[in-house]
Amino acid sequence: MEVKTKNFKNVLLKWYKRNKREYSWRNDSDPWSIYLLEVISQQTQLSRADKYYKKFIKEFPAPKDMATSSLKKILEMWSGLGYNSRAKRMFESSKIIAEKSFDGLYPDFQQLPGVGPYTENALLSFVYNEKVITEDINVKRIISRYFGVKNPKKFIERFSSLLLKNTESRKLNQALMDFGSIICRPRNPLCLNCPLENSCKKYFNLETKSQEKFFGSNREVRGKLIKILLKKGRLNINTLQQELNTDQEKLDKIIKNLQKDGLVKLNKNNLIDINSS
DNA sequence: ATCCGGAAAT
DNA sequence: ATTTCCGGAT
Structure with missing residues (x-):
């Protein structure tokens, strides 16, 4: 399989330079800050996650500050975010981090409860500048549509090193996520305003699982x-x-x-x- | 494959 | 009224 990534990357990064979503933590490489933001933003829009991030980083500037707090206090602050298990796992993780530190855990962050493949890669990319793709829903969607692949996970496994060659991973990952949120949206993508429209395979067959109804659940x-x-x-x-x-x-x-x-x-x-x- | 919240956008 | 969200655990 032959894949051209050069134009894709160039156009994407150029677009990102002018259209990126600005957040304080994006220019931050402190692992605790990144960790907090990533956990809070799981299944949560950034616009809403950012408000909670500011609240949490102010109340818990360091892992030990959370580790010595209480679940009740954390859940009260968490209220409105949903998926309360995230808060519990974050609390437990803070105790581990306070004891071992991020550098002590590196590179296996999945030993922290609530940290899976995505969040581990987010830490590796945004803190340690490792050549990994943060494969969230946006990235999967873009890769699938643009390169015309049904299984973006396999594609990324095969081509991540090519995608990240001579490229700062933090920049490319954030570009992908913003592009997926603003242009290559799940519904009604802005193909007419898309700088990649010419070379895009326009594969829109990535099946999306509709989730159970919330009311009465x-x-x-x-x-x-x-x-x-x-x-x-x-x-x-x-x-x-x-x-x-x-x-x-x-x-x-x-x-x-x-x-x-x-x-x-x-x-x-x-x-x-x-x-x- | 299913469960796990809740706010905002559509 | 439905869809979406910088996922993870079982």
């Missing part, structure tokens, strides 16, 4: 449950059931999962609270 109840516990503190499980207006069986399952996630604790007297251990 376990996710909705989980979110509400956490919110109630943060507001009212330790609560009897029957009182909680009345507040949530959920049937027993469903609530039992939800609480069981929340316990498994380490977010709540249920004692023998049927009292439930945010996990403080």
Whole structure:
């Protein structure tokens, strides 16, 4: 398979220079800052994540500041972001980072809970300037459409070194993500204004999984449950059931999962609270 | 393959 | 009313 990347990169980087989204952490290579931003921005628009990032980096300027805090405090600050397990994993990770430091963990950041392939590569690229592609949903979409491949993951495995040759990975990765957000959008991509329109394969067959409805889902109840516990503190499980207006069986399952996630604790007297251990 | 929140955009 | 978001764990 022959692949031309030179024009793709040149046009992309040129576009980026004039159109990039400006954020404070983009010119930052402090690993804790990058880590916080990346965890907060998982499945979250940057415009919204940035506000939370500022709040968190101010409250927890260093890993030890979070490590010595509490889950309740962190969940309160997290409120509105969703996927509360991220906050719990971030809390646990901060303890590990405070003890071992990022340089001590390098390059295997996936040993931190909540850090997977994407976030590891984000740290490697944005902090350590390693030649890796931060393969988020934007990058996959662009690669698939432009190069006409059904499996962008395989493509990147094969051609990442070519893509990053003579190129600062931080710059290319951020260019890809902004381009995917602004021009090569999931719906109604701006092909008419796209500087890569001529050479693009325009492969739009990347199947997207439509997600379960939020209304009436376990996710909705989980979110509400956490919110109630943060507001009212330790609560009897029957009182909680009345507040949530959920049937027993469903609530039992939800609480069981929340316990498994380490977010709540249920004692023998049927009292439930945010996990403080 | 499925679960996991919630706000904003469309 | 539906889709989207700089994913990760099981």
